[in-house]
Amino acid sequence: MSTTATSPAPTSPTSAPRGRTPRSDARRRARRREAVAGLLFVLPTLAIFVAFKFVPIAGAGAMSLTRYRLSGDVSFVGADNYTRLLADDAFWASLQVTLLYVVLFVPLILAVSLAAAALLDAQVRLSGTFRSLLFVPYLSSFVMAGIIWSWIFATDGPLNAAFDAVGAGPVPFLSGSQLLVLASLAVVSVWKGFGYSMLIFLAGLKAQPADVHEAARIDGAGAWQRFWRITFPMLRPVTFFILVIETIVGFQVFDTIYVMTGGGPNRVSHSLIYMLYDQGFKFFDYGYAAAVGIALFVIVLLLSLVQRRLVEGKEPA
Amino acid sequence: MTAPRTRHAIVAATASALALAACSGGGTGDDGQEVTLWMYPVIADQAASQEFWATAEADFEKAHPDVDLQIELQTFDKRDAQVSAALAAGSGPDLVLITPDQAATYQAIGGLLPVDEAVTDSRDAFYPAALDSATIGDELYGVPIFQNVFTTAYNTAVFEDAGLEPPRTWDDLRAAAPVLAKKGIAVMDYAGSPEQTLNLSFYPFLWQAGGHVFTDDGADVAFDSPEGVEALQLLVDLQREGALTPDAATDGPAVEGAPIARGEAAMRATTSLTEYGQLQAAVGDDSAALGLPLTDAEQVTYGNAGLLALTSINDESNRQAAYDVLGFMSTPDFQASLNAAAGNLPTRTDVAVDESDPAVASMAEALDLAYPGEPSPASRQVMAALAPTIQAALRGDMSAEEALAAAAEESRQILANTQP
Numbered sequence: 105m106s107t108t109a110t111s112p113a114p115t116s117p118t119s120a121p122r123g124r125t126p127r128s129d130a131r132r133r134a135r136r137r138e139a140v141a142g143l144l145f146v147l148p149t150l151a152i153f154v155a156f157k158f159v160p161i162a163g164a165g166a167m168s169l170t171r172y173r174l175s176g177d178v179s180f181v182g183a184d185n186y187t188r189l190l191a192d193d194a195f196w197a198s199l200q201v202t203l204l205y206v207v208l209f210v211p212l213i214l215a216v217s218l219a220a221a222a223l224l225d226a227q228v229r230l231s232g233t234f235r236s237l238l239f240v241p242y243l244s245s246f247v248m249a250g251i252i253w254s255w256i257f258a259t260d261g262p263l264n265a266a267f268d269a270v271g272a273g274p275v276p277f278l279s280g281s282q283l284l285v286l287a288s289l290a291v292v293s294v295w296k297g298f299g300y301s302m303l304i305f306l307a308g309l310k311a312q313p314a315d316v317h318e319a320a321r322i323d324g325a326g327a328w329q330r331f332w333r334i335t336f337p338m339l340r341p342v343t344f345f346i347l348v349i350e351t352i353v354g355f356q357v358f359d360t361i362y363v364m365t366g367g368g369p370n371r372v373s374h375s376l377i378y379m380l381y382d383q384g385f386k387f388f389d390y391g392y393a394a395a396v397g398i399a400l401f402v403i404v405l406l407l408s409l410v411q412r413r414l415v416e417g418k419e420p421a
Numbered sequence: 422m423t424a425p426r427t428r429h430a431i432v433a434a435t436a437s438a439l440a441l442a443a444c445s446g447g448g449t450g451d452d453g454q455e456v457t458l459w460m461y462p463v464i465a466d467q468a469a470s471q472e473f474w475a476t477a478e479a480d481f482e483k484a485h486p487d488v489d490l491q492i493e494l495q496t497f498d499k500r501d502a503q504v505s506a507a508l509a510a511g512s513g514p515d516l517v518l519i520t521p522d523q524a525a526t527y528q529a530i531g532g533l534l535p536v537d538e539a540v541t542d543s544r545d546a547f548y549p550a551a552l553d554s555a556t557i558g559d560e561l562y563g564v565p566i567f568q569n570v571f572t573t574a575y576n577t578a579v580f581e582d583a584g585l586e587p588p589r590t591w592d593d594l595r596a597a598a599p600v601l602a603k604k605g606i607a608v609m610d611y612a613g614s615p616e617q618t619l620n621l622s623f624y625p626f627l628w629q630a631g632g633h634v635f636t637d638d639g640a641d642v643a644f645d646s647p648e649g650v651e652a653l654q655l656l657v658d659l660q661r662e663g664a665l666t667p668d669a670a671t672d673g674p675a676v677e678g679a680p681i682a683r684g685e686a687a688m689r690a691t692t693s694l695t696e697y698g699q700l701q702a703a704v705g706d707d708s709a710a711l712g713l714p715l716t717d718a719e720q721v722t723y724g725n726a727g728l729l730a731l732t733s734i735n736d737e738s739n740r741q742a743a744y745d746v747l748g749f750m751s752t753p754d755f756q757a758s759l760n761a762a763a764g765n766l767p768t769r770t771d772v773a774v775d776e777s778d779p780a781v782a783s784m785a786e787a788l789d790l791a792y793p794g795e796p797s798p799a800s801r802q803v804m805a806a807l808a809p810t811i812q813a814a815l816r817g818d819m820s821a822e823e824a825l826a827a828a829a830e831e832s833r834q835i836l837a838n839t840q841p
Contacts, residue, residue, distance in 0.1 A: 172509075173531045188838075194831075259667040260680070279671045279816065366616035369670050370813035385502030387802045388530045389838075390509065 161401065168394035185395035195396065197371060198379040199403075201286070205375060206354035209290040213350050214343070217298040221305035222331070235306070242299030250363025253292040254278065257364075278365055282372035285365060289373060292360050297353065301346045308342035309335065344415040348408050355404050376400050455489040456735075456742045459504070459514040461497055463567065463727060464763045465695040470494060473762045481749050488742040501801070508532050508732060515735040515743045520725050521554040521793050522620070522800040524562045527730070529798030529839070534731045535560035539747035543769075546753075551726045551768040554793040563728025564747045565768035567759055570724035571621055572787035573715060574692035574700055578708035579606060579684060587688065587710070591629070591655060591717040598664030601687055610679065610686040611656060611669040613815055615808040620723045620794050621674060621691045623811055626652040631718035634795045634803065641836065642803060645829035648718070653814055653821035660815050670815040676700050690715055691722060694764040694784055711783040714790050724791025726768055799832075799839045806831040 168186070171179045189195050220238055224231050241249065256263050257277035267273030277288040312335065320330050336343075358377040361367060367374035367382075376396060384393030464470035474492045481490050493514070495503065501523070507513025508527075519527065527533045537544075537560055544552070551565040575587040583601055588594040588608070598608040612622050624634060632648030635641070643649075659665045666672060666680045676696045680686040682703035692700070692711070701709040714722035729750055735743050749755060756772045759765070764781065766774060766788055774785045797803070807828040814824035 177531065255678075260685070274667070276668075279668055362616070365671060366614045368615045368809055368812050369613075369816055370818055371809045374809075381502065382805055385499070385505050386805060387835075387839075388505055388526070388532075 164394045164397050164401075167391055168398050170391045172390045173388075181391065185392050186399075188392065189395050189399060194371075194374075194379060195376075195399075198374050198376045201282070201372065201374055202355055202357070202376045204282070205286045205290060205357055205373075206351060208287050209293055209354040209357070210347065210350050212290055213294045213298050213301060214346060216294055217301035217346070218305050218339075218343075220298060220302045221309055222335075224302070224306055225309040235303075238302060239299035241296050244296065246296060246359035247363050249292060249296045250360050253288075253295075254364050257288055279369050285369070285372050289357070289360050289364060292364065293353075293357060296360070297350075301350060304342055304346055305339065308339045312338050340415065344412065347411055347415070351407060351411065352404055355400060355407075454487050454739060454742055455491065456516065456739055456746050457491045457493060457514045458516040458729075458746060459493050459495050459518065461495055461500065461518050463518070463759075463765065465698075469762060473759075477750070477755070481746060484749065485742070485745050488739075488745060490746060504732075505532070508734060511734060513734050514732060515739065516729055516746060517732055518566075519563065519728050519730050521563075521728060522796045524555055524728055524730055525557060525796035526798055526801055527732075528557050528562050532733050533562045534733060534735060535562060536564055536731050536744070536747055537561045539731075539744040540564055540751060543748070543751060546769045546771050547751075548768055548770060550793065554726050554796070555728050555730075557796070563726075563730040564751050565726035566729050566750050566756065567727045567763065567765040568724060568768050568788065568791075569693055569727065569765050570722065570784050570788045570791045571625075571691035571693055572722050572784065573688060573690055573712040574697050575688045575710045575712060576681065576684060576686075576700070576704050576708055577710050578704065579687040587712060589712065589716060591715060594655075594659070594715065597687070598659055598662055602663040605663075606684070607666045607669075607680060607686040608659065608664045609688050609690060610666045610672065610681045611659075611690075611815075612672050612674040613670040613808070613812050614673045615805065615812070617674055617808075619804045619808060619811075620725070623652065623656075623807070624794070625691055625714070625722050626655060626717075628721045628723075628792055629715055629717040629719050630655075634800070635797050639797050642829050642832040644807065645825040649825050650821050651717075653811065653825060656811075657814050657817075657821050661817075665815075670812045676703065694780060697780055698764070711780055711787075713787055720790055721792050722787060722790055723794060724788055725793055727765070799836050802835040802839065803828075803832045806835060 169180060169182060171181050171184075224235055224238070255261050258264070259274045259276065259279075263277070264274040267275055276284065278285055316334060316338075317330055320334055325333065356377055357375050358381065361373050361375055361378055362381075365373045367378045377400070380393050380396040380400070383389045383396060460474055462470055464473055471494065474494060478490050478492045482488065504513065504517055504519075504527075524533065540547070540561065547565060548568075551568060552561060555561055555563040555565055573587075577587060579601070580587050580597070583597070583604060583606075585597045585600060586593070588597050594608060601608045627634065627644055627649055630648040630652040632646050632652060633643045636643045656665065656669075660669060666686050672679070674696075676682055676689075676692075676699040681689055681700065684704060689696070689700075697709065697711055714720050729747055731743055731747070750759075751769070753769055753772050756767045756769055760767055760772065761775065766781075766785060774781060776782045776785070794800070807825075810819065810824035810828040813819040813827075814821050819827065
């Protein structure tokens with residue numbers, strides 16, 4: 105066996121720095137061109153994001169440091185709005201409402217959308233029809249869903265009529281304890297929103313290699329074992345994405361509450377976004393409303409980072 | 422202070438971020454001859470409303486060919502949010518229909534301009550009370566173009582079946598409550614939803630008890646008085662004995678599909694003419710009747726003028742055009758046609774009420790007992806503090822006294838924060 109020594113390509117010390125060759129320069133230029141082309145491609149989207157996302161966020165941050173009147177008078181008040189926020193019992197109560205709602209809503213929507221996706225993945229006949237049908241609630245408006253579910257949950261509504269028939273009613277779904285009211289609202293939001301997460305889970309399931317499942321089946325693993333030991337772990341990136349998205353959706357709950365309970369009864373469903381709405385658009389206290397918005401932004405950001413750390417920490421090596 | 426242009430850019434951007442109920446405003450033209458007006462469903466029938474306001478727009482432009490009037494029909498839903506977001510962004514209506522308590526709030530935050538000059542020649546023709554409800558300081562902040570009143574409405578068949586007369590006083594109400602409750606019927610409905618204005622739910626009872634929301638100088642709240650406790654205790658007692666509808670603490674004001682329409686509630690304390698029409702449709706003309714407001718220490722109900730207000734968006738270049746619109750919509754002919762289409766009442770003494778319609782005649786009678794509310798820059802905030810604690814009392818979470826005391830404490834903090 106012989107080896108052939110290959111001499112390095114001749115380089116001119118004056119034409120190129122040490123270690124750089126015309127080929128690597130060309131590659132670098134090509135990469136730079138690709139980067140510029142890529143930047144140009146994303147530039148329109150980036151511009152839209154900057155104009156309609158980042159600038160308003162920065163604007164809200166700036167406004168949270170002011171007292172603003174509709175007449176255009178603005179006075180800088182420093183951190184006064186935040187100091188007031190921290191001392192405001194209503195803020196802490198709304199934060200508690202929001203956290204409790206998120207705790208009820210997020211696991212429920214994950215479970216329902218994953219279960220629906222798993223059923224659709226297993227279903228062969230008419231799966232397209234079922235997929236479309238299950239997605240229909242997502243296309244309906246929150247207001248319409250709220251009105252329909254208000255009727256369903258009413259003391260004299262059909263659900264309580266069914267409970268009455270078995271001697272269990274009436275259940276005060278929208279006027280009872282905080283847990284019951286928020287759980288009822290979470291059910292409506294899950295009904296309305298699970299179609300989106302279901303489709304993402306379904307895409308994740310369809311992308312899983314069949315041979316892994318086949319090997320597990322040959323090895324004697326049951327359906328339940330295959331789901332928990334193979335399917336679900338392989339869905340971790342998808343699950344994380346949905347977890348983050350639905351957590352944000354949970355923190356931003358408004359329309360369902362607005363239509364169904366108006367933040368009541370006795371503020372048991374007065375979420376942070378509802379507080380922001382009240383302060384900004386009922387009381388015209390824009391600076392304070394902006395402070396609520398920024399506080400919510402920070403909370404969601406921190407929570408998303410924690411979620412990411414937790415999920416990444418469990419990623420298989 | 423920030424430079425005005427930068428300031429407006431920040432404000433406009435932030436308003437977009439905050440605008441949960443985004444809206445599109447009409448804006449005004451550079452030529453100073455375009456006026457945008459936001460109108461709300463004062464005419465309940467949508468098709469009739471569209472036709473009426475399209476005709477009004479055409480008639481005005483025929484009389485004022487140099488002005489382009491844009492009447493944009495909005496919904497009552499999230500009205501404050503919509504108007505305030507538009508004003509904050511500087512892109513919205515020159516004229517907007519509001520209530521007197523909204524006028525007080527918008528004026529306090531610099532959102533309205535005075536309109537005295539629009540009615541210089543016709544001022545004496547208005548009912549003084551209608552103008553008073555729009556007067557803040559010495560200036561008029563809205564031209565009253567119609568009046569609404571909300572009075573009692575009964576399902577007379579329910580009372581007849583129970584051998585009862587329709588209640589006229591609180592004592593009558595208390596006497597009828599247990600009789601009807603035994604039959605599984607609520608003597609009265611009540612809209613306790615926090616999104617419902619207290620002007621149409623709790624405040625009429627407060628005023629009937631002889632109480633007030635604010636002190637005379639507006640510097641403090643007064644609803645935590647013995648009269649306030651008496652008013653709330655009445656509702657709590659009725660709820661406890663099953664004499665209010667089961668979901669009274671969270672119900673909205675709807676008639677259609679509600680217990681009152683199904684014969685499960687026997688009366689409403691505050692009903693508009695439109696709602697009365699819905700009640701007639703639900704229970705039959707023979708079983709529906711209007712009455713005068715309930716009586717305790719006082720016989721009083723809520724009635725408000727619809728104010729066409731000039732917003733701070735309007736500038737001097739089209740100020741006169743906006744005044745022309747205000748003048749046009751407060752003429753006797755226009756008021757008469759609006760009253761006929763919407764079933765509301767005039768604000769001018771020289772416009773006749775259509776007494777041939779018994780319902781309109783009843784409303785006109787109740788108008789003499791109507792109170793226009795207690796306009797205050799903090800009225801909406803105080804409602805937001807009070808409504809949840811009323812719910813708490815109705816649910817039995819707090820006593821009437823505790824509920825009003827808690828709301829009063831929060832309201833005093835609100836008043837402190839809203840001081841200029």
